[in-house]
Amino acid sequence: MARFAVRRLLGLVAVLFFVSVLLFVVFTVLPAQNPAQQLAGKNSTPQLVASIEEEWGFNDSVPEQYLSMMGKVLTGELVSYRPEVNVLEQIVERVPATLSLSVGAAVIWLVFGLLLGYLSAVHAGGWLDRLLTGVAIAGISIPVFLLAPVLLYFLSYDSGIFPSGGYVPLAEDPWEWFTHLILPWFTLSVLMIGIYGRVLRSNMLDAMNEDYVRTARAKGLSERRVMTRHVLRNSLIPIVTLFGLDFGATIAGTAIITESLYSIDGVGSYAAQATANFELPPVMGVALYGAFFVVLFNALADVAYAYLDPRVRLGETPQS
Amino acid sequence: MAPDPQPAATPTREATRGPWAQAGRRFLRNRAAVLAAVVFVLIVLFVLAAPLWASHVADTGPNRNHTLEKIEVDGEERDVVSVEGLPIGPQWFAAGGKFFLGADGRLGRDEMVRLMYGGRTSLLVGITAALLTTALAIALGLLAGYFGGWVDTVIARTLDVIWSLPVFLIGLAIGVSLAIGGLELGPVELSGGSLLIPIGIIAVFSVPYVARPIRGQVIALSKMEFVEAALAQGASPLRLMWSEILPNLASTIIVFATLTIANSMLFEAGLSFLGAGVQPPSSSWGLMVSSGVGLLNTQPLLAIVPGLMIMVTVLSLNVVGDGLRDALDPRSGVEIEARAGTVPVEAPEGAL
Numbered sequence: 203m204a205r206f207a208v209r210r211l212l213g214l215v216a217v218l219f220f221v222s223v224l225l226f227v228v229f230t231v232l233p234a235q236n237p238a239q240q241l242a243g244k245n246s247t248p249q250l251v252a253s254i255e256e257e258w259g260f261n262d263s264v265p266e267q268y269l270s271m272m273g274k275v276l277t278g279e280l281v282s283y284r285p286e287v288n289v290l291e292q293i294v295e296r297v298p299a300t301l302s303l304s305v306g307a308a309v310i311w312l313v314f315g316l317l318l319g320y321l322s323a324v325h326a327g328g329w330l331d332r333l334l335t336g337v338a339i340a341g342i343s344i345p346v347f348l349l350a351p352v353l354l355y356f357l358s359y360d361s362g363i364f365p366s367g368g369y370v371p372l373a374e375d376p377w378e379w380f381t382h383l384i385l386p387w388f389t390l391s392v393l394m395i396g397i398y399g400r401v402l403r404s405n406m407l408d409a410m411n412e413d414y415v416r417t418a419r420a421k422g423l424s425e426r427r428v429m430t431r432h433v434l435r436n437s438l439i440p441i442v443t444l445f446g447l448d449f450g451a452t453i454a455g456t457a458i459i460t461e462s463l464y465s466i467d468g469v470g471s472y473a474a475q476a477t478a479n480f481e482l483p484p485v486m487g488v489a490l491y492g493a494f495f496v497v498l499f500n501a502l503a504d505v506a507y508a509y510l511d512p513r514v515r516l517g518e519t520p521q522s
Numbered sequence: 523m524a525p526d527p528q529p530a531a532t533p534t535r536e537a538t539r540g541p542w543a544q545a546g547r548r549f550l551r552n553r554a555a556v557l558a559a560v561v562f563v564l565i566v567l568f569v570l571a572a573p574l575w576a577s578h579v580a581d582t583g584p585n586r587n588h589t590l591e592k593i594e595v596d597g598e599e600r601d602v603v604s605v606e607g608l609p610i611g612p613q614w615f616a617a618g619g620k621f622f623l624g625a626d627g628r629l630g631r632d633e634m635v636r637l638m639y640g641g642r643t644s645l646l647v648g649i650t651a652a653l654l655t656t657a658l659a660i661a662l663g664l665l666a667g668y669f670g671g672w673v674d675t676v677i678a679r680t681l682d683v684i685w686s687l688p689v690f691l692i693g694l695a696i697g698v699s700l701a702i703g704g705l706e707l708g709p710v711e712l713s714g715g716s717l718l719i720p721i722g723i724i725a726v727f728s729v730p731y732v733a734r735p736i737r738g739q740v741i742a743l744s745k746m747e748f749v750e751a752a753l754a755q756g757a758s759p760l761r762l763m764w765s766e767i768l769p770n771l772a773s774t775i776i777v778f779a780t781l782t783i784a785n786s787m788l789f790e791a792g793l794s795f796l797g798a799g800v801q802p803p804s805s806s807w808g809l810m811v812s813s814g815v816g817l818l819n820t821q822p823l824l825a826i827v828p829g830l831m832i833m834v835t836v837l838s839l840n841v842v843g844d845g846l847r848d849a850l851d852p853r854s855g856v857e858i859e860a861r862a863g864t865v866p867v868e869a870p871e872g873a874l
Contacts, residue, residue, distance in 0.1 A: 217683050220683055225692065225695055232699070232700065232706070233703020233705070348829030351822065366819075454690055455688065459796065477698045478796075488691070492688055492691045497688075500686050
C-alpha cells in the first residue's frame with residue numbers, strides 16, 4: 203500500500219513539472235508579442251520597453267526565466283502587471299468563496315446523485331426509474347451557459363426570490379452566505395447529479411448479478427440489507443475515483459464559469475477577470491496552483507481507491 | 523440497447539444486406555436519433571443561411587453598429603439603442619425582420635444576424651477540432667496499440683498525463699496567452715484572433731478521450747487471426763494498420779467523432795465565454811452568452827437564446843452519437859462517456 207502511494211506521488215511530481223514547463227513555454231516562448239511591449243502600453247518609447255524588459259527579466263535566457271518564474275511561484279512572489287499586486291495573496295483571499303461554492307456543490311451532487319442512482323437501481327424498469335432517468339438526462343444536457351441565465355432571470359431578477367449574485371462570507375452572515383450560494387450550487391451540481399445517478403445505477407445493476415449478492419440473498423438477508431450492505435457498498439468504490447477526478451475538474455472548469463456568471467469573487471473569477479484584461483501572471487498563478495491542487499487531488503483519490511479495492515494495488519485489472 | 527431481432531436460421535433479406543446498409547436501417551428505426559439528426563441538420567442550415575438573412579432580411583452585417591440609428595416599427599420610429607444605452611428588444615417581424623431578436627447592446631448590432639454568424643463559428647470550431655482530435659487519436663492509437671513496447675509506453679503515459687490535467691484551466695491560460703501575443707513557432711505564425719488557436723487547444727486536450735479506447739481496440743484487433751493471416755502473407759506494418767485494422771475501427775471512430783464535436787463545442791463555449799477562445803469582433807454562442815449576461819435584467823433573451831442554441835446542438839449531437847453506436851454495433855457496450863465511465867478500460871499492461 204505504502205509503495206503504491208509513493209509511486210503514485212512520484213508520478214505526481216513528474217506531472218506537475220510537465221505542467222509548469224508547458225505553461226512556461228506557452229506564456230513566454232510562444233507568444234509573438236513582447237510582454238514588455240504590452241506592459242508599456244501602446245504609446246511607449248523604446249527606452250521604457252527596454253527598462254521594463256530589464257526590470258522583469260524578459261531578456262534573460264529561457265532556462266533562467268523558467269527558474270526565476272518557478273522560484274516566484276514556489277515562494278509566492280508572483281506579481282501581476284497592473285496594478286502590481288501579489289498574485290498569491292489575491293488568490294488566498296478568494297479561496298473561501300471558491301471552496302464554499304465547490305464543496306457545497308460537491309456535497310449536493312453526491313447526496314442527490316447517489317440517492318437518484320440508488321432509487322433508480324432498486325426500482326429498475328419501474329416508473330420511478332424512468333422518471334429519474336428523465337431527470338438525470340435533463341440535468342446532463344443543460345449546459346451552465348443556459349441554466350445560470352435562466353435561473354438568474356426567473357428566480358432572481360424577475361421574482362426576487364434569490365439574490366442575483368455576489369458572495370457573502372460565512373463568518374459575516376451565515377444566512378446570507380447560504381441564500382447567495384443556492385443558485386450557484388444548483389447550477390454547478392445539476393450536471394453531476396445526472397452523471398453520478400447514471401453511473402451508480404449501472405454499477406449497482408452490474409453488482410446485482412454478482413455471486414456474492416446471490417449468496418447474501420440465499421443467506422436470507424432482507425432485500426434492503428442486500429441492497430445497502432452488499433450491492434451499494436461495492437458500487438460506491440469506483441465513485442471514489444470518479445469523484446477525485448470530477449471535483450478537481452469542476453473547480454478548475456465549470457466553477458470558473460459559474461463564479462463569473464454569479465459574480466462570486468472567487469479564484470475562478472479572478473482568473474476570468476485577468477483573462478479579460480489580458481493579465482498573464484494571475485492566469486499563470488491560478489493555472490499552476492490550480493493544476494497542483496487538481497493533480498494532487500486525483501492522486502489522493504487513486505490512493506484511496508487502491509485502499510478500498512486491493513486488486514488495484516496488487517496489479518490486477520478491476521472488473522468495472 | 524435493443525436486442526438484435528435476428529435469431530433467424532435462414533438468411534432473411536436483412537441478413538443479405540451489407541453491414542452498413544443494416545446499420546443505416548437500424549439507425550432509421552431509432553426515432554429519437556432520427557429526430558436529433560434532423561434537428562442538427564436544421565441548425566446547420568440555419569447557420570449556413572446567415573448571409574441570406576443578413577442581406578435580404580436584416581439588411582446588415584454581424585459586426586455593423588447601429589447605435590445612433592432609428593428603425594420603423596409599425597409606422598413608429600424607435601431608437602435601436604435608447605438614450606440610457608439599452609438595446610431594443612426582440613422585434614420579431616414588426617420591423618420587417620430587422621432586429622428580429624433585438625440589438626445586442628450599446629453597439630446596436632443585430633442579435634439575430636450575430637446568432638447566425640456566431641453559430642457558424644461555434645460549429646466550425648467544434649467540427650474542425652473534432653476532426654483534428656479524431657485524426658490525432660487514430661494515429662496515436664494505431665501506433666501505440668500496434669507496436670506496443672516503448673512506443674506504447676510513451677504514448678500511453680503522455681495520454682495519461684493529459685487526462686489527469688485540469689485541461690480547461692490550462693486551455694484557458696494558453697488561450698489567453700496566445701490571444702494576446704499571437705503564435706510564432708518556426709514557420710507557423712498566427713495572429714491573436716485566429717480561430718486556429720482555440721481549435722488547436724481543444725483538439726489536443728481532447729485526444730486522450732478518443733485515443734485511449736482506440737488503442738484498446740487496436741491491441742485487441744492485432745491479436746485476431748485475420749491480422750496474423752495478413753502478416754503471414756508479408757504485409758507491411760503500415761498496410762496492416764491501414765487496410766486490416768483501421769476498417770475495423772470505423773464504427774468506433776464515427777461514434778466518437780460525433781460525440782467529440784459536441785464536447786468540443788462545449789469546450790469552445792467555455793473558453794469563449796471567459797475571453798480565451800473566439801476573439802471579438804467575431805461572435806460565437808459562448809461569447810454571446812457572456813455579453814448577454816450583463817443585460818440579463820432587461821433583455822434576458824440575449825443570454826438565453828445563444829445558451830439554448832448551445833444546448834440544442836450539443837444534445838442533438840449526443841443523441842445522434844448514441845444512435846449511431848447502437849446502430850453500428852448493437853452488441854457492444856463501448857464506453858462512450860469517457861469521464862463518466864468509471865475506471866478507463868485498458869488492456870493489461872505488457873500485452874503483446
